[in-house]
Amino acid sequence: VKRITVPVIKRMKAQGEPIAMLTAYDTLMAELLDESGVDIILVGDSGGMVMAGHENTLSVTMEEMLHYVKAVRKGVNRALLVADMPFLSYQVSVEEGVRNAGRFLQEGGAEAVKIEGGRSVAPLIERLVEIGIPVMGHLGLTPQSVHLFGGYGVQGKEAEIAEKLKQEAKSLEDAGVFSLVLEKIPARLAKEISENLKIPTIGIGAGKYCDGQVLVSHDMLGLYEKFKPKFVRRYAQLAKTMREAFINYVQDVKQRDFPDDHESY
Ligand code: KIV
Ligand code: NA
Numbered sequence: 001v002k003r004i005t006v007p008v009i010k011r012m013k014a015q016g017e018p019i020a021m022l023t024a025y026d027t028l029m030a031e032l033l034d035e036s037g038v039d040i041i042l043v044g045d046s047g048g049m050v051m052a053g054h055e056n057t058l059s060v061t062m063e064e065m066l067h068y069v070k071a072v073r074k075g076v077n078r079a080l081l082v083a084d085m086p087f088l089s090y091q092v093s094v095e096e097g098v099r100n101a102g103r104f105l106q107e108g109g110a111e112a113v114k115i116e117g118g119r120s121v122a123p124l125i126e127r128l129v130e131i132g133i134p135v136m137g138h139l140g141l142t143p144q145s146v147h148l149f150g151g152y153g154v155q156g157k158e159a160e161i162a163e164k165l166k167q168e169a170k171s172l173e174d175a176g177v178f179s180l181v182l183e184k185i186p187a188r189l190a191k192e193i194s195e196n197l198k199i200p201t202i203g204i205g206a207g208k209y210c211d212g213q214v215l216v217s218h219d220m221l222g223l224y225e226k227f228k229p230k231f232v233r234r235y236a237q238l239a240k241t242m243r244e245a246f247i248n249y250v251q252d253v254k255q256r257d258f259p260d261d262h263e264s265y
Contacts, residue, residue: 001078004039006112006134006178009080012039012211013200019179019212021202022220025051025068029217030075040202041079042114042214043069045086045144050218057143060086062100069108082136083110087144090115090124097124101133114181116142118168122175129176137177139168140206141184152229154205156185169193169201181214182206184231205231 012019021040024030025047033041047068048060069083083104090097097115104110112134115121125135140155149155156162165185172180179200182190187207194201194210203210215232218224222237252258 003078004080006080009040010178010199013198019200019202021212021214022217023047023214024072024075024217027071027075030072033217034076034079038079039212040082040214041072041076042082043072043084043108043110044114044216045084046216046218048086050216050224056146058087058146062086062089062103065089066103066108069104069110073109080112081110082112082114083108084114085116090121094124094127097121098127098131098133101128101135102131105133112136112178114138116144118164119171122171125172125175125177135177136202137169137172137180138183139165139172139180139185140182143183152184154184154186156189162186162189165189166193166196169197173197173199179212182210184229205229 009019019039020037021042022033022038023042023044023046024033025043030041043065045057045060045065048054048057048064051068052064054060065083065086069081073081085097085100085104089100101113104113113128114136115125116138118139125137128135141149141152143152146152156165166189169180177199179202180197181202181204182193184205187209190201190203190206191209200211202212202214204214216224219228219232220235222234223239225239228234249258
């Protein structure tokens with residue numbers, strides 16, 4: 001298989017080929033995504049919510065993320081593997097950011113890291129790129145700022161914020177990101193940002209004009225049911241399927257229908 005690398009991802013924009021990205025936190029899911037032609041597999045800090053029951057992404061730690069990244073690494077042969085930098089792993093200082101980003105490559109086997117934020121993270125991005133660590137940016141509704149935003153509302157509806165997002169996108173490109181996630185911003189703003197940049201944008205709730213799309217796998221599988229934003233398209237109803245399977249198993253055990261002779265030695 002031909003591996004998807006950072007230069008391949010950048011070239012896809014020039015060639016007009018949409019980039020398909022999804023999340024994984026374990027080996028089995030990573031294998032399925034990789035076999036299915038997903039270009040980028042993100043070990044998102046969303047894993048804290050869908051795998052470990054955290055209420056938001058703020059309590060996710062480096063150790064928890066490294067655990068997910070190592071598991072996902074074992075399942076990926078083709079896709080680009082990107083690790084999400086958790087809250088407080090990169091905000092304190094450039095030094096700490098470099099150390100933690102480096103751990104994802106050194107210990108986790110990731111090929112790039114993702115960092116939320118605009119101009120304030122540009123110095124760290126410059127340093128990481130300088131030492132050979134590719135960085136994916138993330139603007140718009142950045143969930144690690146949930147308390148500042150007061151929730152998970154659409155970002156960039158006001159002209160002033162929209163302008164700020166455009167400028168921050170440009171400063172991230174200048175700092176050296178190889179791609180940029182745009183989360184929950186108006187489709188028209190995402191279109192403008194995408195047209196203004198040479199690097200690909202990857203949208204989640206950012207409309208059809210982005211250069212690629214990303215969803216949380218557990219959301220698009222209908223596995224995580226706690227809430228469903230409008231931007232999630234459910235390609236399966238896995239929670240329903242699993243619930244039915246579990247209920248049937250319990251019933252079979254209770255009725256002594258499982259195991260039968262064929263399932264015994
Ligand atoms: O944590 C995550 O899964 C993400 C994607 C939704 C972009 O940041
Ligand atoms: Na994230």
